[in-house]
Amino acid sequence: MVKITDVARQAGVSPSTVSYALSGKRPISEETRQRVEAAIRELGYRPHAGARALASSRSNVLALVVPLRAGIHVPVVMQFAVSVVTAARRYDHDVLLLTQEEGEDGLRRVADTALVDALILMDVQLHDPRLPLLRSLDRPSVMIGFPQEAAGLTCIDLDFRTAGERCVEHLAQLGHRVVALVGSPPEVYVRGTAFAQRVVQGFTAAADRSGLASAVHPCEATPGAARRVAEQLLREQPALTGVVVHNEAVLEPLTDAFEQLGLRVPADLSVTAICPDELAESLRVPVTSIALPSAEVGERAVELLMAKLAGDEVPEATLLPPRLTKRASTAPRPA
Amino acid sequence: MVKITDVARQAGVSPSTVSYALSGKRPISEETRQRVEAAIRELGYRPHAGARALASSRSNVLALVVPLRAGIHVPVVMQFAVSVVTAARRYDHDVLLLTQEEGEDGLRRVADTALVDALILMDVQLHDPRLPLLRSLDRPSVMIGFPQEAAGLTCIDLDFRTAGERCVEHLAQLGHRVVALVGSPPEVYVRGTAFAQRVVQGFTAAADRSGLASAVHPCEATPGAARRVAEQLLREQPALTGVVVHNEAVLEPLTDAFEQLGLRVPADLSVTAICPDELAESLRVPVTSIALPSAEVGERAVELLMAKLAGDEVPEATLLPPRLTKRASTAPRPA
DNA sequence: TTCGCCCGTCGAAGCGCTTCGACGTCACGC
DNA sequence: GCGTGACGTCGAAGCGCTTCGACGGGCGAA
Structure with missing residues (x-):
């Protein structure tokens, strides 16, 4: 050597x-x-990385905690992870991969042993048990997503509440009066996953504000569940003409199910989604959607972390504004 | 501290x-x-991790290089990564995430700086440019997949050749005489990705051996492409009654397309696949399949690496035997 | 001209851990 | 009863790097 x-x-x-x-x-x-x-x-x-870390008390490694729970869309996680690694490399840092399985112990371990300089957490819950730990750690961290009580922590995410609102507003502008939200799998809400809840809030608030009739349905991430939800929706809201989908896995089977039930998209039913652009574009009828900017979120998360490591002040909350892209799946309400 | x-x-x-x-x-x-x-x-x-690494010349960190190229199925990669992390933790090791983007420089960097003790590579090509580098590195490595010339390197993977054979044999036993393989996207073959090629070899060899008429079609990972391939198959092989699918993304749209073209699965057409069990089970008609044991591969890869780090001899090649699970999508050839 | 200061470089002191050789003790076998 | 190991512990020497204080030389200000 x-x-x-x-x-x-x-x-x-x-x-x-x-x-x-x-x-x-x-x-x-x-x-x-x-x-x-x-x-x-x-x-x-x-x-030598170890020698450097010992002498400088900087390892130039970031920890990334990825979720592996039910109901999360894997490609989004992966894309996010890749963007974190890429961004970290620009700052001459590497990325240590932690699974949520290891839980708080894992966080404490990599922080206390000085294996990593800082941490990025994904899939934050509204009442995330890791919050006290993060506050007590002497290393900076950034969370993807917003817990209920985020004081003293740095968070970043798409503004899901506004995203939910925008979808409804888009449908309202097109004249739709009865709308529904097809959401994430039930367990996601049960866990109190922040972003899913916020979509519901935004959806409901905007629908109320615009005087629309609305309903919210969680949905398992399987084609069968999608079909059942489609049937249920038509039964319970026969006048339904607008749907917001916040569930990558069922977007396609759900629209298929609607068509098989005799509803044409967008002639009879307008569909909007909150999902990655690639997914929205790849469908037979490209879907009007609000993009899930995972790459941008990852990049920004790393930038925030680097600023914190440099001792700079950073905003506690960073909400990325939703961008709605009109595609073929939405149209004015049928007469 | x-x-x-x-x-x-x-x-x-x-x-x-x-x-x-x-x-x-x-x-x-x-x-x-x-x-x-x-x-x-x-x-x-x-x-202190750095101090320990300096004094012992062991960082207790493994590098995992994940692919991010077109045509690879993301959930499989993710599942694999998670199993590597989990297995590594059992040996008190952590995992550093590298993207293929950084290429050989990244490998050299983490190895030369002693940031990691050993490396795991995914998505190995038949003529992988990283092979010479791996041989020259003073750190052990394990590759997921088999390059053409693997002497001196440690490889592990599902035995894709036999997997291709088993699928054909299963169909042959059921009396099918005309079969087709719907494969991965063309770029995967163009790159010379080892596992995809081996499936083709096994498929073709077994079909020849059993005297079946056979054809091979790469297929883009989109529903549209699946539909086109289905149409093309029926045009070119009107007597087709058995299909092997080695492409997670089109398994569902392809079977849908066949049904829309008037072929019932399994009454008119038997379908087998090489894909994760969860996918095979989740379809409307559960598919007879050979599992992609990503979790097991990850685990075994870590075990091999640990053995090498301990100075033990390990076999150069580890081929996991394919296991075919019969489900509802295969039946005897219609009379 | 002289003082002070900044620039560029050096030497030495660690950073916190592992590991090697050494040493005392104790039990056992002959 | 004594040699011989094995056992259990200690002290010291690094591992390869960063960083602090120091120092000589040159230059501008006084």
Whole structure:
């Protein structure tokens, strides 16, 4: 293994000079820097991560806690993880993958052993048991999603409440008077997952404000469940003409079910969704949707964390504004 | 921060004794161990990961390189990643997440800086450019999938060739004489992704051996593509009664397409698949399938790596035997 | 000209842990 | 009764890096 002293000898300087040339924490003459860089290249020097972490008390590693519970849409999680890794690399950091399974112990472990400098948490619940722990940890963290009581913590997410509102408003503008929300699987609400609840709030509030008749139906992530929900909706709200879907897995089977029940999209029924753009675009009838900007969220989360590590103040809450993209699945209410 | 000297003082022993009590690398009297453990608990001691890595030249971290290319099925990747993390934790290791985007540089970086002790690679190509690098690295690695030339490397995967064969044999036993393979997206074959190719080989070999008429069709991972492939198959092989699907994303739309084209599953057409069990079970007509044991592969990969880290010899190739589960989608050939 | 200061570099002191060699003790076998 | 290990513990030497204080030389201000 080639170490910093080897580089120093080769460049004819002291180890500390090599270190400063690398970190830029003290001025180094152009000429010396050149010599050091040449030596590094010739010897193929790579600083030892452990030694660096020990001496600097910075590991340059972030922890990412991914959820693996029922009812979450895996591709979104993955896309998010990838964007976190990519963004972290831009700041010369790596990403340690933790599963929620390990729970609070895992968080405490990687934080206390100084394995990581900071943490990113996904799938935050309204009353997340990890909150007190995060507050007590001496390392910065960012949460994807908003718990009920977020004081002192940094959170970021799509503004799901407004997203729910926008969907309803879009339908209202098109003249629809009876709408329904097909939501996430029941267990997601039971757990008190923040983003799902907020969609419901926004949906309901906007419907009330616009004087629409509305209903909310959780839905399991299976085609069968989608079909049953479609049937139930038509039974309970025969005048239904607008649907908001917040459940990636059933978006396609649900629209299929409606069509098989004799409702054409968008001629008889308008459909909007909150889901990744790729999904909305890939369907037979592309769906008017509010994008789930997982890549942007991941990137912003890393940026927030880096700012905190640098000692900067960051806003406690970052709500990304929803963007509604009109596609073929919505149309004015049939006469 | 509480350190090992604090624990030592509290327990009335030397730091080295604490270390040995923790690692078990030298015998420590029961009584001393008790005192040390008590001290650790009282003080909430956690060994500093960087210091440990520096002194022991072991970071207790594995690198996991995940693919993010077109045509791979994300949930499988995720399930795999989770099983790797879970298995690694059983051996007191953590997992660093790398994307394929960083490529060989990323591998070299984490290996050379001693950030990780060992590596796991997914989505191996037949002629993977990373092979020479892996051979030159001084750290052990395990690849998920088999490259063409794997000498000196450790590989593990489902035995996809046999999986392809089993599917055909199952259909042949049921009396089918004309079969087709609906495969992964074309780009997967273009890249020379090992597992996809092997399925084709097994499928073709078994069909030839059994004297079946057979055809192979790659298929994009979209419902539209599935429909087109279904139409094409019926056009080109009017006598088709058996299909093998090796493409998670189109399994459902493809069977839907067949039914819409007037073929009932399994009355007119038998369908088998190579896919995760959950997917096969979740369809309207549960599909006879060979499971993609991602969890088992991940676990075994970690075990292989741990053995290599311990200095044990491990087999270069580990092929997991395919297990075919009969479900409702296959039946004897219609008379 | 002299003082003070900044620039560029060096040496040394750790960072917190593991590990090696050494040493005292005790039990056992002859 | 004594040599011989095995057992249990200690002290010290690093692991490879960062960082702090110090220092010489050059330059601008006084």
